[in-house]
Amino acid sequence: KPFDEASHGIVIGEGVGMVMLKRLEDAERDNDRIYAVIRGVGTSSDGRFKSTYAPRAAGQRVAIDRAYEDAGFDKNTIKLLEAHGTGTKAGDAAEFEGLKLAFDSEDHEKQHIALGTIKSQIGHTKTAAGAAGIIKTAMALYHKVLPPTINVDNPNPTLSIEDSSFYLNTDTRPWINNAQIPRRAGVSSF
DSSP: OTTBTTOOOOOBOOOOOOOOOOOHHHHHHTTOOOOOOOOOOOOOOOOSSSOTTSOOHHHHHHHHHHHHHHHTSOGGGOSEEEOOOOSOHHHHHHHHHHHHHHHOOTTOOTTOEEEEOTHHHHOBOGGGHHHHHHHHHHHHHHHTEEOOOOSOSSBOGGGOGGGSSEEEOOSOEEOOOOTTSOOOEEEOOO
16 A cells, blocks of 8 residues: 555566557558557766665666756656555655655645556556556546545655645546646656
8 A cells, every 4th residue: 555554565467568669750651549649758866875675765866857957848748657666665755755846946836736556556566566557647648537536545644645745635636737738757767
């Protein structure tokens, strides 16, 4: 139950996720069905710390900032963020703190980005987790639906989600869009 106060982790699983990546110009030329377009990618290292398994919010923020710089648009124009959501106390706290560092500013709009994680539905599929997040996000964009975050009944109050840019969307609902800005989403796959 990612982001859940009573969480003791989520079920580890195995999985395979496959996506077809093609340059946009080629997909349009070939009249392919386009589910989503990847506009930017960002990476970072957490730097020296306790261990490679001890995530740090500052390093995750750098990756997020680099991704949106690469994409060439303001990260606050997204309406859905698919989090990695490991279901661990340290991992989820570091990831959410990194998200808040990247998206929240002194005058940020509160609760305008739906936050979710596929792992609350399928478990942590180890190496396929990032692919699962990309597939879920691409399908949400394609079908114009904000998918629900399930299995999160009691968000950890120490995360202060209500004071952040994020909210937990608990119901499937249409993704109503501002015509001047295309539907945009982000995937956090640490």
